[in-house]
Amino acid sequence: MSTPANLTVRPREPLPSPQRERRFSEQALAELEEIATHYPERKAACLPALWIAQREYNGYLTPSGIQEVADYLGLSFAEVEGVATFYTMYNLRPRGRHHLEVCTCLTCAVLGAYDIVHRLEHELGIGLGQTTEDKEFTLSEAECLNFCGAATVVQVGDRYFTHITSENVMTLIDELRRSENYTPSKLADAIVKIHIPGSSENGGGSSDAEALRGIPGPML
Numbered sequence: 001m002s003t004p005a006n007l008t009v010r011p012r013e014p015l016p017s018p019q020r021e022r023r024f025s026e027q028a029l030a031e032l033e034e035i036a037t038h039y040p041e042r043k044a045a046c047l048p049a050l051w052i053a054q055r056e057y058n059g060y061l062t063p064s065g066i067q068e069v070a071d072y073l074g075l076s077f078a079e080v081e082g083v084a085t086f087y088t089m090y091n092l093r094p095r096g097r098h099h100l101e102v103c104t105c106l107t108c109a110v111l112g113a114y115d116i117v118h119r120l121e122h123e124l125g126i127g128l129g130q131t132t133e134d135k136e137f138t139l140s141e142a143e144c145l146n147f148c149g150a151a152t153v154v155q156v157g158d159r160y161f162t163h164i165t166s167e168n169v170m171t172l173i174d175e176l177r178r179s180e181n182y183t184p185s186k187l188a189d190a191i192v193k194i195h196i197p198g199s200s201e202n203g204g205g206s207s208d209a210e211a212l213r214g215i216p217g218p219m220l
């Protein structure tokens, strides 16, 4: 098939490699090496390595962060990027200081999860997937958070808040405004520690969830 005379065909240029940065601290590198010993080959440590990167890169994976993981594990950028973009728990964009993830699966939905979402949208002035102008909150939906018996559940970083309603959710927001945490990084750190035997007495982010049993009302 011939090319029309007025069409210029350019071969597709490969995308430029991301800028190489080295943001892993000595502690992060030690964690990565410890975690890699638990896998038959270091390439298999891609998931926890991405969590380390998510923490070290302020809560989200930049192309440089993906490249740094690829370099440490002997993988290509494309291999690590494919993993990072497949799993929704990896952030590819900056998140607010608190990432609010409202479970909208069946039980929580029946018990008013969307009333909570709508209240938050109204009060914070953002929609799902958006971040407030002051960078305090990002609002997302989440799949079942496995605490259906305490619905409705809102995850914020490594903490679960249960029995949330559209009436009490602003108490949670006020509480979060007063806290000093950066929850996307805190969640990543909790997950990294789950992979390191002995580094966390309570298995990272599961402690608050464990403590919920039998406690009625929102966990504030």
Ligand code: FES
Binding pocket: 103, 104, 105, 106, 107, 108, 109, 143, 144, 145, 146, 147, 148, 149, 151, 152, 153
């Ligand atoms: S449906 Fe919300 S925690 Fe299971």
